[in-house]
Amino acid sequence: MPHITKDQVKAKRAALKAALPQYKLSVTTEHFSGIKVAIMAGPTDFGTEYQQLNPYYKQYNPRIQDVLDIVMPILNEGQGEGFEDSDYGHVPDYYTWVHIGKWDKPYQVTSK
Numbered sequence: 001m002p003h004i005t006k007d008q009v010k011a012k013r014a015a016l017k018a019a020l021p022q023y024k025l026s027v028t029t030e031h032f033s034g035i036k037v038a039i040m041a042g043p044t045d046f047g048t049e050y051q052q053l054n055p056y057y058k059q060y061n062p063r064i065q066d067v068l069d070i071v072m073p074i075l076n077e078g079q080g081e082g083f084e085d086s087d088y089g090h091v092p093d094y095y096t097w098v099h100i101g102k103w104d105k106p107y108q109v110t111s112k
Helices: 006-019 062-076
Strands: 024-030 034-042 051-053 083-085 089-091 095-100
Touching: 006 024, 006 034, 006 062, 034 062, 051 062, 062 095
Parallel strands: 034 095
Antiparallel strands: 024 034, 051 095, 083 089
16 A cells, blocks of 8 residues: 655655745645645746646646656655555555645745
């Protein structure tokens, strides 16, 4: 079963905030099985107030892709090989989710 510890999330939160100091980020664990990053505010106009991102789909606008290129290596660092399950196939060590804003709190463009 996928699992991520609070200490792992804490370390990734610190690394993300160091890599993207101009952005306000929400970095949380989801049921101890994954890590969710929501970009809440920053100087970049992404053209949306809320969007769930698929980091493996490379056709986002370049501003979103630039941020994903920074976020995903940090989230994937130390993830490991995962394991194979007879029912579900490949199961990662933990899941990752990246959003712009949250469904109930939109992304805010701050002054540059």
